[in-house]
Amino acid sequence: MHTEALSALGDLFGDRLRTSLETRICYSFGATRKTFLPDAVVYPVNAEEVRRTVLLANLHRFPVVPRGAGSGFSGGSLPVRGGVVLSTERMDRIVSIDTENLYAIVEPGVVNGTLKEEARKKGLFYPPDPASLKFSTLGGNIAECAGGMCAVKYGVTRDYVLALEAVLGTGELIRTGVATVKGVVGYDLTRMLVGSEGTLGIVTRATLRLIPLPEAATTLLALFDGNRRSVEAVNAIVAARVTPSAMELMDRTAIDCVQALMPVPLPEGTGSALLLEVDGPEGQVVREADLLTEVCRAHGALEVRRASDAGGRDELWKLRRSISPSLLRVAPVKLNEDIVVPRSRLADMFAFLSDLSARKNVRIVNFGHAGDGNIHVNIMISGEDADETRRADEAVGEVFRKTVEMGGTISGEHGVGISKAPFLEMEVGPLGVAVMKRLKECFDPNGILNPGKIFLEESAVRE
Amino acid sequence: MNDPDLKALTGLCAKCGTCRTVCTLYPERKAEIAVARGKIALIEAAMGGEDGDAEAVQEALTDCLLCGRCERACPNQVLVEEIVMKGRADLAEEVGIPAWKRVLFGKVMTSPAATGIARKAAAAAQRLLPGKIPTASGLNYRFPDGLGGEGRTVPKLPAAGFLESLGNAEAATGEVMLFVGCVFDHVFPEVGRAAYETVKASGKSVAVFRDAACCGLPAMVSGDRRSAAECAEANVRRLRDADPGAIVFPCGSCLLMFKRNVFSLMPKGSPGYDDAVFVAERAVDYASFLLSSGVLDRIPDPPPGQEVGEIGYHDPCHLSGTLGKGPEARKVLSRTVGPAFAEMAGADLCCGYGGTFNVRDYPTSSRIGENKVTVAARGGTKVISTACSGCVLQMRDMAARTDPGLRVVHVAELVHQALFRK
Ligand SMILES: Cc1cc2nc3c(=O)[nH]c(=O)nc-3n(C[C@H](O)[C@H](O)[C@H](O)COP(=O)(O)OP(=O)(O)OC[C@H]3O[C@@H](n4cnc5c(N)ncnc54)[C@H](O)[C@@H]3O)c2cc1C
Ligand code: SF4
Numbered sequence: 001m002h003t004e005a006l007s008a009l010g011d012l013f014g015d016r017l018r019t020s021l022e023t024r025i026c027y028s029f030g031a032t033r034k035t036f037l038p039d040a041v042v043y044p045v046n047a048e049e050v051r052r053t054v055l056l057a058n059l060h061r062f063p064v065v066p067r068g069a070g071s072g073f074s075g076g077s078l079p080v081r082g083g084v085v086l087s088t089e090r091m092d093r094i095v096s097i098d099t100e101n102l103y104a105i106v107e108p109g110v111v112n113g114t115l116k117e118e119a120r121k122k123g124l125f126y127p128p129d130p131a132s133l134k135f136s137t138l139g140g141n142i143a144e145c146a147g148g149m150c151a152v153k154y155g156v157t158r159d160y161v162l163a164l165e166a167v168l169g170t171g172e173l174i175r176t177g178v179a180t181v182k183g184v185v186g187y188d189l190t191r192m193l194v195g196s197e198g199t200l201g202i203v204t205r206a207t208l209r210l211i212p213l214p215e216a217a218t219t220l221l222a223l224f225d226g227n228r229r230s231v232e233a234v235n236a237i238v239a240a241r242v243t244p245s246a247m248e249l250m251d252r253t254a255i256d257c258v259q260a261l262m263p264v265p266l267p268e269g270t271g272s273a274l275l276l277e278v279d280g281p282e283g284q285v286v287r288e289a290d291l292l293t294e295v296c297r298a299h300g301a302l303e304v305r306r307a308s309d310a311g312g313r314d315e316l317w318k319l320r321r322s323i324s325p326s327l328l329r330v331a332p333v334k335l336n337e338d339i340v341v342p343r344s345r346l347a348d349m350f351a352f353l354s355d356l357s358a359r360k361n362v363r364i365v366n367f368g369h370a371g372d373g374n375i376h377v378n379i380m381i382s383g384e385d386a387d388e389t390r391r392a393d394e395a396v397g398e399v400f401r402k403t404v405e406m407g408g409t410i411s412g413e414h415g416v417g418i419s420k421a422p423f424l425e426m427e428v429g430p431l432g433v434a435v436m437k438r439l440k441e442c443f444d445p446n447g448i449l450n451p452g453k454i455f456l457e458e459s460a461v462r463e
Numbered sequence: 464m465n466d467p468d469l470k471a472l473t474g475l476c477a478k479c480g481t482c483r484t485v486c487t488l489y490p491e492r493k494a495e496i497a498v499a500r501g502k503i504a505l506i507e508a509a510m511g512g513e514d515g516d517a518e519a520v521q522e523a524l525t526d527c528l529l530c531g532r533c534e535r536a537c538p539n540q541v542l543v544e545e546i547v548m549k550g551r552a553d554l555a556e557e558v559g560i561p562a563w564k565r566v567l568f569g570k571v572m573t574s575p576a577a578t579g580i581a582r583k584a585a586a587a588a589q590r591l592l593p594g595k596i597p598t599a600s601g602l603n604y605r606f607p608d609g610l611g612g613e614g615r616t617v618p619k620l621p622a623a624g625f626l627e628s629l630g631n632a633e634a635a636t637g638e639v640m641l642f643v644g645c646v647f648d649h650v651f652p653e654v655g656r657a658a659y660e661t662v663k664a665s666g667k668s669v670a671v672f673r674d675a676a677c678c679g680l681p682a683m684v685s686g687d688r689r690s691a692a693e694c695a696e697a698n699v700r701r702l703r704d705a706d707p708g709a710i711v712f713p714c715g716s717c718l719l720m721f722k723r724n725v726f727s728l729m730p731k732g733s734p735g736y737d738d739a740v741f742v743a744e745r746a747v748d749y750a751s752f753l754l755s756s757g758v759l760d761r762i763p764d765p766p767p768g769q770e771v772g773e774i775g776y777h778d779p780c781h782l783s784g785t786l787g788k789g790p791e792a793r794k795v796l797s798r799t800v801g802p803a804f805a806e807m808a809g810a811d812l813c814c815g816y817g818g819t820f821n822v823r824d825y826p827t828s829s830r831i832g833e834n835k836v837t838v839a840a841r842g843g844t845k846v847i848s849t850a851c852s853g854c855v856l857q858m859r860d861m862a863a864r865t866d867p868g869l870r871v872v873h874v875a876e877l878v879h880q881a882l883f884r885k
């Protein structure tokens with residue numbers, strides 16, 4: 001970056017501009033194993049500073065990469081073309097919670113779990129619950145359209161974003177959407193920004209919908225001998241017209257992994273597990289939990305465990321929650337994909353993955369949000385064996401092709417970033433890519449915002 | 464920097480960011496460089512040959528309270544405290560000790576008693592402050608410039624330490640060994656005495672560990688592993704020789720040293736390892752010992768005149784967090800003061816002391832600490848009890864700065880009061 005640009009940033013940010021190697025290293029990573037050094041890091045505290053940063057970037061032509069908690073799984077916050085990392089961590093105020101109209105106004109650096117907690121104190125509920133909710137920011141959630149366990153019942157981030165304030169790639173500050181549930185005036189620019197991975201605009205404020213806090217919840221853990229039966233149970237639950245707030249499926253590969261490293265007592269022969277949760281009014285929760293238990297038993301569950309108190313529910317979640325930490329001990333590198341297939345194809349997909357694992361001779365661990373067909377496919381490799389890495393890369397390609405063939409999507413919630421850029425066209429087609437690029441042109445004509453993401457070629461800031 | 468042990472430890476970090484939300488320091492700094500993940504990235508970069516400024520990296524590693532909150536929240540069980548301490552030690556070899564610490568090391572490590580730390584420390588000690596702290600004591604890390612500086616309220620040092628107050632033959636041998644620790648010996652001898660007398664009330668014979676070298680934690684966290692190892696080796700050897708059935712620690716940080724950190728300094732296969740295991744197996748926190756000893760059965764009714772809920776308990780990071788001994792002290796308190804004890808607001812917030820951190824950055828340390836005691840006081844607590852020397856030092860200072868009505872005591876003092884009430 002030019003010294004002129006840096007000194008202009010220095011005038012704007014004072015000691016909130018950092019250029020030391022040490023600070024740059026601390027913003028060179030996300031929750032992927034890749035690192036790219038930025039030239040500088042800035043910590044804006046308001047929208048005006050964000051706007052002026054982007055104006056300077058247009059003047060001096062340097063990339064601006066917005067970053068929340070850096071917990072993204074697709075490399076979205078990595079400064080792959082250098083430039084300035086714009087960290088939102090000091091824009092972390094909950095501006096207001098409106099208990100009459102049921103919405104919250106937040107700055108982008110607020111952590112998801114913090115909003116949840118503050119809303120809860122007022123008897124309200126912000127549902128989107130990525131597993132990263134304790135640390136990922138709402139700005140990052142909006143930019144990735146984060147999903148979570150309860151998506152099957154409550155939907156994903158986009159279903160809760162009413163209005164946004166954002167700085168476009170031109171440096172203009174736009175306000176989109178309205179604070180009411182309904183609103184159809186013009187194109188839906190709010191949805192355009194949701195899931196745009198920081199390539200169209202930098203969110204500086206968001207109005208998020210809240211709902212009344214459910215009164216009670218119950219958790220069930222149903223253990224099966226294999227995926228066939230558990231997937232049948234999932235379909236039967238849907239057919240029984242119960243919508244659980246979580247429906248997590250753990251494949252044999254995931255159960256084995258946990259059992260080897262941090263065992264949880266399970267009945268002999270467990271080869272698949274379903275974690276179910278129902279919430280709502282007390283009486284309804286009891287009825288639904290009874291019904292789910294019955295359905296699971298009818299589909300051959302070896303055992304169904306149930307808990308309604310916090311401690312007991314926590315205990316049941318243990319199996320699910322131990323997967324991620326135990327994975328890291330299986331192999332140092334995991335290729336972590338989050339495909340979605342129509343729910344009716346889940347069993348076929350699991351069978352395909354098991355066959356693929358054998359054919360390519362790589363360990364694949366699967367688990368996921370069965371209720372919405374979202375499967376986390378983790379291909380575990382050493383990272384040091386070139387042939388193994390090649391086989392794993394081939395396996396990823398096959399998984400994606402199969403997914404699209406089944407009418408699914410190659411990413412349910414982690415986004416494209418850099419890791420799925422090569423596969424974009426495979427899913428959306430050439431025209432889809434072309435229209436997306438035209439849209440990018442409108443929002444960010446000089447390619448300032450987060451260059452090198454989503455699209456393969458469109459990689460550098462325009463000179 | 465090239466340290467295979469360190470590489471294996473840092474390799475487990477997935478950069479997920481969980482640590483950022485729980486870090487005691489993060490709200491103060493609001494920058495990645497302050498949290499575990501940032502520090503780990505810096506160490507990895509240094510090991511990967513990134514040509515950084517080693518002093519700047521050392522500076523970043525030093526900016527940490529070693530409270531361990533990150534480590535306990537980490538889904539991948541990354542040993543952050545160990546990484547930070549090891550990183551500090553490795554860098555100390557490269558760039559020497561950070562400038563602000565040189566003062567401390569100058570006083571402690573280069574004195575004739577420096578090597579004597581490992582020997583008859585207390586006896587060999589020359590006096591630093593008039594008649595006060597032995598040169599070899601870990602206290603010199605805590606009060607580098609003779610206790611002063613930056614508006615700190617300094618405890619008045621008593622004329623005699625607790626050990627000094629014991630007669631020569633008193634508590635020389637016994638089946639239970641009491642490890643008093645520097646602070647409860649020299650700065651707050653009343654705590655040392657309360658611990659001693661209440662442990663003795665168990666009816667068992669109690670010896671006070673007199674040959675104690677410093678527990679070694681202050682040296683260890685400062686990156687001076689050699690001195691720390693010397694302290695540890697000397698201590699475990701002498702404790703083994705004394706062959707006690709149990710070793711009771713009124714201070715959680717000293718206990719952590721013998722339960723866990725010692726194995727980083729004396730790993731399996733090193734000469735004193737068996738002794739270290741012997742000590743670790745017998746080392747027990749004060750509250751757990753009381754619960755198992757029957758002392759509490761001898762406490763009469765809860766003392767009169769105490770308000771319901773006026774006494775709280777502060778969770779020392781190392782004791783409640785790392786070692787998981789939070790419930791024990793609470794049980795002791797309930798049985799000692801009855802309904803006067805209640806769960807305190809913000810009980811598990813770090814007090815901000817962080818050993819040498821308090822010396823390095825007193826303003827930040829005291830902001831964290833003032834917040835801690837203010838939250839407690841607002842919740843209705845009038846007496847904060849705890850069981851770690853650093854926490855007592857810090858919170859007494861913080862209480863003095865914010866609310867002179869707030870008292871900070873060691874659990875042992877409350878037990879003592881209840882047992883020996885006239
Ligand atoms: C352990 C773990 C579990 C996870 N579980 C889930 C899960 O269940 N579901 C799920 O969906 N995801 C999950 N994720 C992925 C990740 O947490 C989400 O993508 C999250 O939304 C990212 O938020 P962040 O604050 O970390 O954003 P970052 O990673 O910092 O950024 C993500 C993207 O958002 C952009 N961005 C950030 N802030 C802004 C802003 N203010 N304006 C515009 N763009 C911005 C960045 O440029 C980047 O492209 C998980 C991650 C981890 C580490
Ligand atoms: S919580 Fe653990 S794994 Fe996650 S970033 Fe922090 S140290 Fe690394």
Ligand code: SF4
Pocket residue numbers: 485486487488489497498499526527528529530531532533534543544
């Ligand atoms: S030990 Fe405490 S202060 Fe240090 S990084 Fe971890 S949480 Fe932060």
